[in-house]
Amino acid sequence: MPTTKRPYHHGKLRQSLIDMAVTVAEETGKDIISVREVARRLGVSSGAPFRHFPSRESLMTAVAEEATVRLRLRVERDLMDAPPAPIDRLKTLGRSFIQWALHNPTQFKLVSSRNLFQFDSSASLPVHFDAVRQITLDLVAQAQEAGDLPPGPLPESALALRALAYGLARMQVDGQLAQWQVDVTHAETTLVASLNLIVDGLRPTRPHPN
Amino acid sequence: MPTTKRPYHHGKLRQSLIDMAVTVAEETGKDIISVREVARRLGVSSGAPFRHFPSRESLMTAVAEEATVRLRLRVERDLMDAPPAPIDRLKTLGRSFIQWALHNPTQFKLVSSRNLFQFDSSASLPVHFDAVRQITLDLVAQAQEAGDLPPGPLPESALALRALAYGLARMQVDGQLAQWQVDVTHAETTLVASLNLIVDGLRPTRPHPN
DNA sequence: ACCTGAACACCGTTCAAGT
DNA sequence: ACCTGAACACCGTTCAAGT
Numbered sequence: 001m002p003t004t005k006r007p008y009h010h011g012k013l014r015q016s017l018i019d020m021a022v023t024v025a026e027e028t029g030k031d032i033i034s035v036r037e038v039a040r041r042l043g044v045s046s047g048a049p050f051r052h053f054p055s056r057e058s059l060m061t062a063v064a065e066e067a068t069v070r071l072r073l074r075v076e077r078d079l080m081d082a083p084p085a086p087i088d089r090l091k092t093l094g095r096s097f098i099q100w101a102l103h104n105p106t107q108f109k110l111v112s113s114r115n116l117f118q119f120d121s122s123a124s125l126p127v128h129f130d131a132v133r134q135i136t137l138d139l140v141a142q143a144q145e146a147g148d149l150p151p152g153p154l155p156e157s158a159l160a161l162r163a164l165a166y167g168l169a170r171m172q173v174d175g176q177l178a179q180w181q182v183d184v185t186h187a188e189t190t191l192v193a194s195l196n197l198i199v200d201g202l203r204p205t206r207p208h209p210n
Numbered sequence: 211m212p213t214t215k216r217p218y219h220h221g222k223l224r225q226s227l228i229d230m231a232v233t234v235a236e237e238t239g240k241d242i243i244s245v246r247e248v249a250r251r252l253g254v255s256s257g258a259p260f261r262h263f264p265s266r267e268s269l270m271t272a273v274a275e276e277a278t279v280r281l282r283l284r285v286e287r288d289l290m291d292a293p294p295a296p297i298d299r300l301k302t303l304g305r306s307f308i309q310w311a312l313h314n315p316t317q318f319k320l321v322s323s324r325n326l327f328q329f330d331s332s333a334s335l336p337v338h339f340d341a342v343r344q345i346t347l348d349l350v351a352q353a354q355e356a357g358d359l360p361p362g363p364l365p366e367s368a369l370a371l372r373a374l375a376y377g378l379a380r381m382q383v384d385g386q387l388a389q390w391q392v393d394v395t396h397a398e399t400t401l402v403a404s405l406n407l408i409v410d411g412l413r414p415t416r417p418h419p420n
Numbered sequence: 421a422c423c424t425g426a427a428c429a430c431c432g433t434t435c436a437a438g439t
Numbered sequence: 440a441c442c443t444g445a446a447c448a449c450c451g452t453t454c455a456a457g458t
Contacts, residue, residue, distance in 0.1 A: 194366045260453075
């Protein structure tokens with residue numbers, strides 16, 4: 001029975017805490033959210049969150065888990081509509097990653113920085129992170145075989161391309177792009193263009209492409 | 211007269227606060243340092259720091275200023291000993307950047323993330339940041355003219371290479387490298403190798419190099 | 421001129437007590 | 440089973456008072 005008067009038992013407090021933490025985080029832009037403020041916004045006492053999470057770090061782990069799952073799903077969904085050529089799928093992956101980061105900057109910083117939770121304390125975090133990493137490795141290997149990327153050792157080649165996408169996204173959310181005489185209103189376009197500049201620049205010139 | 215008994219007037223408290231803030235930051239690895247702890251370690255009262263900095267943010271700005279100057283000096287010094295070819299100087303710049311980041315992880319995160327101070331509130335921060343950025347722009351342009359990098363628009367091409375170096379360094383200090391099956395004891399070597407993999411991969415194949 | 425230390429409004433976390 | 444609310448030990452910041 002949903003009434004306007006809040007009941008003594010919240011009912012779905014655990015999930016509400018995670019959702020509200022995300023809301024507060026993206027709203028304020030600050031990487032550190034106050035557990036007390038989350039509780040306040042949900043109309044529960046300051047001690048209530050600690051019935052569901054032993055610490056703020058634990059709450060942030062849950063937030064990071066959900067964010068990482070959403071990133072993975074976003075990437076996998078975008079790849080379903082992508083062209084079959086490995087090099088094109090690799091570009092799609094990069095664009096997908098950058099777009100997710102720019103649309104969810106605080107969650108992106110949370111999962112990337114790893115300073116507000118323990119990555120290894122989670123069962124799901126490494127799984128979903130690794131899923132995206134494996135996709136990257138496979139696409140880079142396939143693009144190399146197809147001759148669209150120069151041959152090179154794995155995982156170093158894949159790491160470099162991932163770092164490129166990460167660095168571009170990170171420079172934007174860290175507010176560094178303003179110093180690079182780049183149109184901030186089209187940041188996403190600029191970043192994707194910069195990424196593709198490198199990927200295209202890496203294509204080996206082949207004498208006779210069959 | 212330096213005595214063991216601390217005098218009422220510290221004398222050089224302002225600079226001591228900055229130095230101690232750096233020490234505490236790199237010691238704890240936490241990006242947020244406690245002003246009270248810095249004061250405690252220096253043997254001054256909790257209110258003393260606020261005679262020199264109006265806020266913690268202001269103290270962190272001073273820390274960021276010094277860190278940015280040191281990064282710039284490190285880069286400029288390393289370039290003095292570098293070979294003359296633009297492409298080699300560009301690699302030196304990248305290696306210099308990565309090395310500084312890995313040896314000063316907390317300062318690197320501070321100046322990069324920009325979440326603990328106001329970048330534009332400083333007179334010197336933009337100057338020194340821009341100095342390194344300008345070096346990058348010049349070297350990329352020169353390497354393109356020399357035919358060691360494919361032609362491409364500036365500043366997008368330079369931004370991409372900077373983002374690559376930034377992303378590689380950042381993945382290491384964020385603790386992401388452990389998931390990339392990379393030998394963490396040789397992280398620096400691996401990162402520089404990954405960077406050079408891209409830079410070398412970008413070299414256009416020329417029919418007859420004069 | 422510079423520093424002290426009590427004070428204020430916060431915060432994360434605990435835990436007996438309430439429903 | 441789940442939540443409250445007082446309590447504790449912190450924190451950033453202020454400011455009258457001390458030297």
